[in-house]
Amino acid sequence: MKKTNAFSCSLAELAARLGATLVGDGERRVSGLATLSDAGPEDLSFLANRAYLKYLPDTRAAAVLIHPAHVAECPATRLELDNPYLAYAELSRLFDPLAARPVAGIHPAASVADGVTLGQRVEVGAHAVIESGAELGDDVIVGPGSVVGADSSIGAGSRLHANVTVYHGVIVGKRAILHSGCVIGADGFGFAHDGAGWHKIAQLGGVVLGDDVEVGSCSSIDRGALGDTVIGDDVKIDSQVQIAHNVCIGDHTALAGCVGIAGSTKVGRHCMLGGGVGLAGHLTICDGVQVTGMSLVTNSITKPGVYSSGTGAMSNALWRKNAVRFKQLDDLAKRLTRLERSSRDT
Amino acid sequence: MKKTNAFSCSLAELAARLGATLVGDGERRVSGLATLSDAGPEDLSFLANRAYLKYLPDTRAAAVLIHPAHVAECPATRLELDNPYLAYAELSRLFDPLAARPVAGIHPAASVADGVTLGQRVEVGAHAVIESGAELGDDVIVGPGSVVGADSSIGAGSRLHANVTVYHGVIVGKRAILHSGCVIGADGFGFAHDGAGWHKIAQLGGVVLGDDVEVGSCSSIDRGALGDTVIGDDVKIDSQVQIAHNVCIGDHTALAGCVGIAGSTKVGRHCMLGGGVGLAGHLTICDGVQVTGMSLVTNSITKPGVYSSGTGAMSNALWRKNAVRFKQLDDLAKRLTRLERSSRDT
Amino acid sequence: MKKTNAFSCSLAELAARLGATLVGDGERRVSGLATLSDAGPEDLSFLANRAYLKYLPDTRAAAVLIHPAHVAECPATRLELDNPYLAYAELSRLFDPLAARPVAGIHPAASVADGVTLGQRVEVGAHAVIESGAELGDDVIVGPGSVVGADSSIGAGSRLHANVTVYHGVIVGKRAILHSGCVIGADGFGFAHDGAGWHKIAQLGGVVLGDDVEVGSCSSIDRGALGDTVIGDDVKIDSQVQIAHNVCIGDHTALAGCVGIAGSTKVGRHCMLGGGVGLAGHLTICDGVQVTGMSLVTNSITKPGVYSSGTGAMSNALWRKNAVRFKQLDDLAKRLTRLERSSRDT
Known part of the structure; x- marks a missing residue:
């Protein structure tokens, strides 16, 4: 989506709002939010899931919202806090163009x-x-x-x-x-x-x-x-x-x-x-x-x-065989029980 | 929902409309429909499912639509008939505020x-x-x-x-x-x-x-x-x-x-x-x-x-084990058959 | 749906448009598309699925879009081509009444x-x-x-x-x-x-x-x-x-x-x-x-x-028995393995 939102904010202001520990240049301003891999130099990003740690070293983000446990690997300016995902949620609403719209009143065609x-x-x-x-x-x-x-x-x-x-x-x-x-x-x-x-x-x-x-x-x-x-x-x-x-x-x-x-x-x-x-x-x-x-x-x-219920997906060829057997399942179980009994008897 | 419907009716009129046998005061009026447990003294209720018999002794309903088989347990005035649920359906439409609205014609903005x-x-x-x-x-x-x-x-x-x-x-x-x-x-x-x-x-x-x-x-x-x-x-x-x-x-x-x-x-x-x-x-x-x-x-x-098809829900821990086995089901069935054969041979 | 579309076309024109080989009267006109069984004498039809071959001998269609492999069984005028279903798709758009509508511009109430x-x-x-x-x-x-x-x-x-x-x-x-x-x-x-x-x-x-x-x-x-x-x-x-x-x-x-x-x-x-x-x-x-x-x-x-995943439908009585067994499936598999081992040991 093209960005129509002119909102920007200094990192110091964001850190104060979030109660985060800022490490880096607080005067730097950000005007957008992006993932670690997509972020540009005017974007703030966040690390909320270990699966994305691999994108941290190369991120171009101006700063990263991050848990203190992961700061060693963070090359960028950072805002340290306990719940980076929650912090991202809070900030996302600042960057929402809908939130900045003036109230339009009652439309004449309503x-x-x-x-x-x-x-x-x-x-x-x-x-x-x-x-x-x-x-x-x-x-x-x-x-x-x-x-x-x-x-x-x-x-x-x-x-x-x-x-x-x-x-x-x-x-x-x-x-x-x-x-x-x-x-x-x-x-x-x-x-x-x-x-x-x-x-x-x-x-x-x-x-x-x-x-x-x-x-x-x-x-x-x-x-x-x-x-x-x-x-x-x-x-x-x-x-x-x-x-x-x-x-x-x-x-x-x-x-x-x-x-x-x-x-x-x-x-x-x-x-x-x-x-x-x-x-x-x-x-x-x-x-x-x-x-x-x-x-x-x-x-x-x-x-x-x-x-949970259901069965996970498999190749159709394998599934066809197993699905047929499902219709015989009670019968299979009874045959197994009979076999166990006869095995015990011998 | 707040009640906006001013409709009310005497029990005698309702009994006549439904062809029900009225036992109790036919002059009494009802202005709403409710379940046995929610009904107040101006509401009509019904017993259509044996599972709700337990609510019958304590109902505050003005009257109850009921099958003759269950009248012994009914403390309230009653309207006896063969299909109380069908009777409830018929009456529900009388109490529908939408049904009472005047026709508004073609809106000028249509x-x-x-x-x-x-x-x-x-x-x-x-x-x-x-x-x-x-x-x-x-x-x-x-x-x-x-x-x-x-x-x-x-x-x-x-x-x-x-x-x-x-x-x-x-x-x-x-x-x-x-x-x-x-x-x-x-x-x-x-x-x-x-x-x-x-x-x-x-x-x-x-x-x-x-x-x-x-x-x-x-x-x-x-x-x-x-x-x-x-x-x-x-x-x-x-x-x-x-x-x-x-x-x-x-x-x-x-x-x-x-x-x-x-x-x-x-x-x-x-x-x-x-x-x-x-x-x-x-x-x-x-x-x-x-x-x-x-x-x-x-x-x-x-x-x-x-x-029917599918499988019912169980704990995820149990489901994971069983769902894996589903992918082996045809194989399990073949192994069972082999075992039966070898057991017969010995 | 009542037909409101006055479009009609000669078979020769359609054959030229599709690059099909026409066998029959090219002057004949068609004004609609229909299945082999529903087609009337002013309709064009098509054979795209062998399951419908049985309807071919008795079709009343003016002409049939058909693959050369099936022409022996076709009693009607035919347009032979490699992909009759694709040809049907192309022609369907000619017969679409929506396509023929004039552009209405900006409605005054928009x-x-x-x-x-x-x-x-x-x-x-x-x-x-x-x-x-x-x-x-x-x-x-x-x-x-x-x-x-x-x-x-x-x-x-x-x-x-x-x-x-x-x-x-x-x-x-x-x-x-x-x-x-x-x-x-x-x-x-x-x-x-x-x-x-x-x-x-x-x-x-x-x-x-x-x-x-x-x-x-x-x-x-x-x-x-x-x-x-x-x-x-x-x-x-x-x-x-x-x-x-x-x-x-x-x-x-x-x-x-x-x-x-x-x-x-x-x-x-x-x-x-x-x-x-x-x-x-x-x-x-x-x-x-x-x-x-x-x-x-x-x-x-x-x-x-x-x-694929899931199980196919069966009678509810049979399904109930099998669905219960699904919850025991891991257990059944383990019992089978035990039995196999003890059978090998004896």
Whole structure:
């Protein structure tokens, strides 16, 4: 991406902000962030993963955020601190061109209904729609083409990017970031069968998002059937995720891309679900659970730890043979047991 | 969600509407629906699943929809009937605040092209676009930001929520519900390879949705390459579903979230695909098939029943050992056979 | 779909265009394309797959695109050539009603900011938004409701269908086709943990799409954390695909529906990923790799070929027994080894 951001800062100022120990020229200024291998002489870089130690000797970065344990190998000016990755996260927001934009106010082509409550410094983009009874807190940004449904509220400091949809009766906490194409509050998937076909169950609950929630592009969080679907504080949700009706997600939990969670399942606090993980409905997952990518969970989990299912990829030729054997696995196990018995008998 | 719905009804009226046997005070009024454990004294509740019997003795509900077999344990006023879940579905629609909204007509900020045919009581939201040649039947609602492409038709009583996209030449039946972010009629994934790269195959077919179809948020139904992609009557499709070109889905079939169906596959009537199920292309799945969550189906299915694939989750430590063995499975099976032979020979 | 396309052509003209050998009446005109079984007397058809040979004797098609090896069985007028499927692809675009539409220019209800650069014959639909600093090349079409973010550029001949979102600082090459609901340039999923909760990492990179890229409906391509996410030339991406930050995809690679690729993974040229395939992060997949549907890849692949994981579907009753045994697989293997040893010892 071409750089449009004119922000720059001296290393001394950055060290003070981060509480880092500066070793080198504090007057030197940096105007960008980059990886060790990509950084130029005006960029700040960081070492957060031992795998990248090999790029350290040759980096052209003006300075490096680094843990004291690795300074021996650092040729550049350095800012020493305990958690360089966290420091990088903090600084990244300084260099974000979006953060520096002036507030644009209500675009003349936006549609804001009567009976909407607007906080201070609210921005509503072109062709966005705010329906009757909605509330937008201070500093809320609603991107172009986004829709906030009737009687919904968006907490202070939240940003809806372009083409986000929030249905009626949804509560979004403070400082939320909702990415384009995500949909909050569509009907849960509820139907009763009469023996011949389906009868829709109106989804009368809502969705409540806590504070500091991020939702990725094209993700869905459905409204509850009777009670609400509830997403805790500081929950981070990647793109292409599906969260069904009446799911509850505990604080600080992170869901990677393509995760699907079926109805009424409760996920604890500080959990991490890898990409493509599926949780069946009506489960309870305790705090501190990690599930590796593309695993299927069909039973509740009561003990923190790492869980997995599935099989890793191999050549198709080998896989075909093994996959056939999987269908015989119970039979193979029984044959093994018989053989053990007959071996013991002889 | 805060309740904005002022609807209330006497138990006697509800019993009459449902054909239920009322035991208790028919004059009592209810103004909401809730689960047994959440219900307050103005709510109606229901018992549809034996797992919730434990909540029955302490419910505060004004009355409970219940099967005659369970009345002994019911402390509250009750409406006895054979299918309490179906009765709950019927009543849920009475309590839906969306159902009570007045029709808003064509919003002044909507773009309705010349040459569009509009039925009676049609509503088109702000910044929605209806392209030339499109037809909207009676009582159709097109939400804000939705687009109905040229020459498409939307059957009477259908609702497109906000930010839905219907391409050109798509036929949607009566009483459809299309949720936000869903896309009906984008190009199927068709390319011819010339040995060096890809050549696009224009997707000349359309999409036909039957009556009473529901499509969840952010789901895709692609248009056919030559003929149409066809979705039968009363087909219910959850969020994040992908239906490729020239797929046919039989009447009354339900697809849970994140299902993917590859091109030209035919799914029968009264099927149920669990969350994340994948069907390969060019298959035929007969009527009455259920597939459990995240299963992969690569062959046609000719017999009704329940089908599955995959492995359940376990601790990562145990999984690592077993997943390695899966790659040796054919070898293990051969060794077992050899051992059986040598055991028989001795 | 009802045919709205009045295009027709003589078989002699088509043969000349394709370099095919015409056997039959060159004056005959065709006005549509259809499969062998659906074709009527005004349609052209093709035989590209031996599985459809059975439909050849009874086809009503005016003429058939066919390989010389199969002409003996062809009752109709024929156009003989080496790659009938490629010829069908070329002709399909002639019969596409979208291709024949006149350019509509800038819709009066579009919002085009000051400081936008527009090429020749650009079309911008109703309620579309082009933000400041964006560039649209010649013949670009931006569908209704689509948003092109600040400082992004869309190459000549590209089409964004309705309700597409392109964030700021994204570069789209020439002749791209972006389908409705897709989102290019949303934030990658990057957070640093401080032991208590998450800190957002601003995603400062962009997205670069090469020439001739197609992206399906509701797919996500996230912007890079520092450098860019890079999609090569002639890459074809189906619907519901998730491409995470800093992924690189080589030229001519095709990704089927519901694929998910985690951060910083590099996929080679001429690869094909089947539906629902998941690639873990930080992998390198070499050129010429195919991965079959719903496989999980957690290690880099250095050799071209076909790769798979998972297990095929079977009856649920059989699957339950085998899935239980999968959890015992390492144990079974050890028991087998013990038995082999004791058998050798006796």
